[in-house]
Amino acid sequence: MDVIEIMNTRVVTVNENMLILDVRNIMMEEDITALPVVDKLDCLSGIITQSDLFTLENLYLRNDNYNKDQIKGVKVKDVMTKSVITINKSVSVEEAANKILSNHIHRLIVTDGQKINGIVSSTDILKAILDK
Structure with missing residues (x-):
C-alpha cells in the first residue's frame, strides 16, 4: 500500500506572513495541530505546530516585561x-512509518x-497498517 492511498488531500495551509493569532484561530476552528506553511508562490516553506505556539507563548510569559500586545505582531x-520532513505519494506506507519514527514526528507533508x-x-499510517 502506498501513501497516496491513505493521505489526506484536504490540506489547510497558511502563508508565512500571516499573524500567529490568526493561525491559532485556524487551528482551533479546523481542529488540527499543524499547518503546512506556503510562500507567495504557494510552495512549501515550513510547518507550524501547536507546540511552536506553546513555545512562543511560554517565552513571552517568562519575560517579566511581558506585554500581551507583543505577540500580536509575530508572523508565522x-x-x-523551516526544515520540513516530506514524502512522495508513491512511497509505501511502511517507508512512511519508518520516516515518522526515525524523525520523531507526527505527520509527513x-x-x-x-x-x-x-x-x-x-x-493514518497506524490505521492503514492495522486494517491490512
Whole structure:
C-alpha cells in the first residue's frame, strides 16, 4: 500500500506572513495541530505546530516585561520550522512509518517538488497498517 492511498488531500495551509493569532484561530476552528506553511508562490516553506505556539507563548510569559500586545505582531515565518520532513505519494506506507519514527514526528507533508499534494499522519499510517 502506498501513501497516496491513505493521505489526506484536504490540506489547510497558511502563508508565512500571516499573524500567529490568526493561525491559532485556524487551528482551533479546523481542529488540527499543524499547518503546512506556503510562500507567495504557494510552495512549501515550513510547518507550524501547536507546540511552536506553546513555545512562543511560554517565552513571552517568562519575560517579566511581558506585554500581551507583543505577540500580536509575530508572523508565522518568525516561529515556523523551516526544515520540513516530506514524502512522495508513491512511497509505501511502511517507508512512511519508518520516516515518522526515525524523525520523531507526527505527520509527513506529501509533496511533488515544493507543491503540497497532501498530508499523512501517524494515525493514518497506524490505521492503514492495522486494517491490512
